[in-house]
Amino acid sequence: MLRTTPARWAAVVVATLVVALAVLAAVGRGPLRSQETLPVGFVAAGSAGTGLDEVGAVRLPIGVVRLFAGPAVEEIAARRVGKAGEGRVRAQDGARIVPLTWRFAPGLAYDDLIAHPLRYSLAVVSDDERTELGEQDVDPRASAASGVPAEGAAVVVVDGDGRDLDLVVTYEDVAQTVDAASGDLDAGRAAALYPDGPTTLGVAEDCDARRTRQARNLDAGAGSIYCRVGPLTRTSYLPGRGWAPDGRVWSAVTLTVTAPAALTWLPTGDPYAVRHGAVDVTLSGAEPVSGPARGPGARDGRTRWSGTWVFSTPADLVPARLHVAAPMTAVRAAGSDAGPPTVVFGIDQTFTLKR
Numbered sequence: 411m412l413r414t415t416p417a418r419w420a421a422v423v424v425a426t427l428v429v430a431l432a433v434l435a436a437v438g439r440g441p442l443r444s445q446e447t448l449p450v451g452f453v454a455a456g457s458a459g460t461g462l463d464e465v466g467a468v469r470l471p472i473g474v475v476r477l478f479a480g481p482a483v484e485e486i487a488a489r490r491v492g493k494a495g496e497g498r499v500r501a502q503d504g505a506r507i508v509p510l511t512w513r514f515a516p517g518l519a520y521d522d523l524i525a526h527p528l529r530y531s532l533a534v535v536s537d538d539e540r541t542e543l544g545e546q547d548v549d550p551r552a553s554a555a556s557g558v559p560a561e562g563a564a565v566v567v568v569d570g571d572g573r574d575l576d577l578v579v580t581y582e583d584v585a586q587t588v589d590a591a592s593g594d595l596d597a598g599r600a601a602a603l604y605p606d607g608p609t610t611l612g613v614a615e616d617c618d619a620r621r622t623r624q625a626r627n628l629d630a631g632a633g634s635i636y637c638r639v640g641p642l643t644r645t646s647y648l649p650g651r652g653w654a655p656d657g658r659v660w661s662a663v664t665l666t667v668t669a670p671a672a673l674t675w676l677p678t679g680d681p682y683a684v685r686h687g688a689v690d691v692t693l694s695g696a697e698p699v700s701g702p703a704r705g706p707g708a709r710d711g712r713t714r715w716s717g718t719w720v721f722s723t724p725a726d727l728v729p730a731r732l733h734v735a736a737p738m739t740a741v742r743a744a745g746s747d748a749g750p751p752t753v754v755f756g757i758d759q760t761f762t763l764k765r
Contacts, residue, residue: 447502451541452567454491466588468579469603471647472526473516479590482506482572506572511563523550525649535576536568602659608645613761625755633670640664661723666716678748687737691719694729732761
């Protein structure tokens with residue numbers, strides 16, 4: 411049997427310790443595998459951390475997107491980008507890691523919101539290198555009911571030092587760009603949505619559907635002879651028409667007319683039937699680009715009729731006058747000779763627009 415001397419035991423112990431230390435060193439370098447390099451364009455959804463600064467607010471036809479960005483850094487905890495372990499990851503040479511957060515708050519009620527496309531997209535541009543953050547879907551019920559802004563977050567690797575950083579929000583192919591450093595906004599064709607969204611103009615005068623003296627003698631019974639000109643809304647975007655051309659806005663107005671299908675001539679009690687004429691709406695002399703072709707038909711039996719007209723108007727010129735012609739005629743029943751054969755009523759009126 412071989413005898414082991416103390417010197418030999420010491421050598422064995424030393425060798426074992428060397429191997430153990432080597433193994434521990436290798437294990438210690440395990441998390442450092444998380445020190446892998448992240449390329450430009452890398453995006454990880456999730457926690458962007460805290461301490462982000464608001465860099466801008468972008469108005470869309472459906473609401474407002476608020477944008478937040480954190481400092482551009484060279485490395486970040488691996489778990490922040492979905493990597494396992496307690497290590498850290500680095501951006502590739504010449505790049506930086508930027509945390510971002512965005513919050514969407516609706517600007518419309520639910521019924522109006524669902525008439526619009528309910529998505530927008532986000533992108534980051536740094537040193538002319540663009541990175542897409544993807545489309546953001548809007549849940550109309552959650553957005554309109556909760557009052558809590560829908561929030562998203564991402565960590566993105568950008569080219570350069572992160573100082574020349576633009577955030578781009580796109581809705582229906584129209585992009586708005588925020589300079590993250592200065593907060594400057596290039597709204598492009600969406601400019602008419604600022605500062606407070608679409609401009610609304612009211613009419614100074616009441617709408618009068620009994621515009622002649624004879625019309626005062628027409629009795630609507632349980633119904634009514636009534637008209638209303640809604641507010642004129644000037645906006646960059648309308649569902650169904652999309653974005654207005656450069657330098658112009660859509661100006662939309664709704665007209666509502668109420669009249670029963672039959673009236674009574676008060677002086678004699680004779681019945682009269684209602685006939686509708688063609689409806690004509692102009693805005694400071696301009697014709698609409700869309701609207702009901704002629705309004706209700708002559709023998710339309712509806713007691714309430716409504717239509718919306720849309721005009722293309724210069725963005726820098728606020729219209730001053732709106733003219734509405736919606737004539738109606740009360741026709742005396744056959745076989746009756748009391749009262750006038752016809753009585754003209756309805757609208758033929760010029761309205762002054764005011765803020």
